[in-house]
Amino acid sequence: MPIIETHVLEGYSDDEKARLSRALTDAALSVVPAKPDAITVMIHEMPRSHYMRGGTHRDPAPARPDAAATVRAYLAAMEARDLDTAKSMLGDGFVMNFPAAPGMSALEELIAWSKPRYAFVKKAYDKVEAFQQGETSVVYTIGTLFGEWLDGTAFDGIRFIDRFELRDGRIVRQDVWNDMAEVKAQA
Known part of the structure; x- marks a missing residue:
């Protein structure tokens, strides 16, 4: 069954990460005929100090409101x-x-x-x-x-x-x- 791994910059709340996990599960369910509990979502948080784009450290974009x-x-x-x-x-x-x-x-x-x-x-x-x-x-x-x-x-x-x-x-x-x-x- 699907295992979905994603990387986000640190700074998102537990609620926002839970919303992301539910959205990724729903996305998988729209394609894969599986039960929701058969889909694993893992979110890896990256410290801001370990991420650069264009040679500059970046902050995460704010999450969309629910x-x-x-x-x-x-x-x-x-x-x-x-x-x-x-x-x-x-x-x-x-x-x-x-x-x-x-x-x-x-x-x-x-x-x-x-x-x-x-x-x-x-x-x-x-x-x-x-x-x-x-x-x-x-x-x-x-x-x-x-x-x-x-x-x-x-x-x-x-x-x-x-x-x-x-x-x-x-x-x-x-x-x-x-x-x-x-x-x-x-x-």
Whole structure:
């Protein structure tokens, strides 16, 4: 079964090295038909003093932020209507696409668009999946929506999937699919 060895400069945290090990395991699983526990990942740390590029000692690049954690923090800020915090997680060219809505690039547009639809909405997560496509981090959140319609009637159990793209640790795209219109039509 696969044995993956990689070398990194010292300076990455244990959490960052664990994230790297999981990512390397997942990469191997995408090609090799093995059980996860049959894949061995070994990370060798190199002291900075033993590494030079261009005749100069180098420091390691900072690790990318955990994309799934960034998305969860963004969604929590949105749910709390902490728009300043949510905006701080957005990158240049940010766009969000919701069912039956034009592409929006400002969080205030989303708030205005949703205002005549429901009093509030929250999410219950079944799972969060994250992976890397080149320089873009992709995160899916999957679960159900619950909240209250404008007339005060509660709703819950509405399926949703959100897909996010992040570059350099910032969210640049959000695509949303849900059954809200279908459920509301039946209410």
